[in-house]
Amino acid sequence: MNDLLSAEQMLRANTDFLFPDDPGYAEASTAWNLAAVQRPFAVAVPRDVQSVVRVVRAAAGLGLRIAVQSTGHGAGALAAGDLGRTVLLRMHELTGVTVDPHARTARVTGGTLWRDVIAAAAPHGLTALHGSAGDVAVAGFVLGGGLSFYSRRHGLAAHSVRAFEVVTSSGEVIRATIDHHPKLFWALRGGGGNFGVVVAIELDLLQIPDVHAGMMLWDLDRAPEVLRAWRDWTVGLDDAITTSLRLMRFPAIPELPPFLSGRRLVVIDGAVLESDERAAELLGPLRALQPEMDTFARIPSIGLLDVHMDPPVPTGGVSDHALLDALPDAAIEALLEVAGPGAEIPLMFAELRHLGGAAGVRQSSGALARIHGSYAFLALAAVPDHSLLPVAEELTSAVTDALRPWENGCRFLNFAERAVDASTGFGGDAWETLDRVRTLYDPLRIWSAAHPVGEGAREAR
Secondary structure, X not given: OHHHHHHHHHHOOOOOEEOOOOOOHHHXXXXXXXXXXXXXXXXXXXXXXXXXXXXXXXXXXXXXXXXXXXXXXXXXXXXXXXXXXXXXXXXXXXXXXXXXXXXXXXEEEEOOEHHHHHHHHHHHOOEOOXXXXXXXXXXXXXXXXXXXXXXXXXXXXXXXXXXXXXXXXXXXXXXXXXOOOHHHHHHHOOOOOOOOEEEEEEEEOEOOOEEEEEEEEEEHHHHHHHHHHHHHHHOOOOOOEEEEXXXXXXXXXXXXXXXXXXXXXXXXXXXXXXXXXXXXXXXXXXXXXXXXXXXXXXXXXXXXXXXXXXXXXXXXEEEEEEEEOOOOHHXXXXXXXXXXXXXXXXXXXXXXXXXXXXXXXXXXXXXXXOOOXXXXXXXXXXXXXXXXXXXXXXXXXXHHHOOHHHEOOOOOHHHOOOOOOHHXXXXXXXXXXXXXXXXXXXXXXXXXXXXXXXXXXXXXX
């Protein structure tokens, strides 16, 4: 305790830091996921790279740990740890995008959000391997691998990165590429936030000015029919299509549009990277199910950020996750029993995302070589009040546990909101290599990540 008091006294002279009794601390330490309560030793909100360097050198010099966070969408695992000796480095004020339309690249600074990147790329007929929500930061998404509605055709977002600019644990600013600091470059492509503060990313863009995308919905009573049909449709499906299926329950609130408010629904959404004629042909088996609403059409690629209908403002939630190699009839029955029309549960949604294609092809230039499995499952319960947190955790666990007999034992760590064994996100060789790279670039284990690499990191949390 005395050493922490001494550290606070020394850091108070540095205006980069906020402490629990300071104005602005509560706001700066609040994650986008409001269910994740974070009480770090201090918070720093840098606005330039030199501020990042000062924070890292000051905190590391006093034996403190550092957790890097832009938005805090996946803050649950980090918040569950002990942050009493950790400085939370919030990157949301260090932002910016520069697009090179001729090279089809973007340089993305610090905590920049995907919506700003896509908005900058769109006038040039370009887009990127972004996620389903525009208010997720690029850095955390990419460091965890990055799954997109383009991924079955174009792979993971991590594999589109050309360079990272990183502040290391020693306070040095380095540029990691396939030719310079190649081990660090490899680790940052899917290895998580265990290796430094990413202050800029250079990534390849896709020449996709518009895309055939949208969603179809049915009443939840149709779930047994729709779920089986979607499963059959995805087997051997053209990699031009990436979709998700969700069993959804919405509260009756005026903030929601009438077609969602108070409804229980099955929703299929996604993107088709084909002509409109070919897209209509490929979507035919789903349209044969006569959806209540069908919005699939040609839209500007920036519109894909809105298709998944993710919450537009910070929201509290708890989730659980599994990867499945297949979705046999028995697995469908198990899911319907716990989350289908006959289940009286307050679960917000149970989601299946179709994987495979380029997302499942091994890449040698990144720590996350591919996502193992044919489907990613995610169960999420809303937590409007912290007193409901234990119930939400129990509920999402119960729904996911129903599919445990068919999971493959791996995890996609971007979907792992809870603390899990991080080694399950990687192959055996990759996990051991990640530990060696961390020892090389973070020998004192100062970085506190949501999913820590190495036994030393795990013990420190």
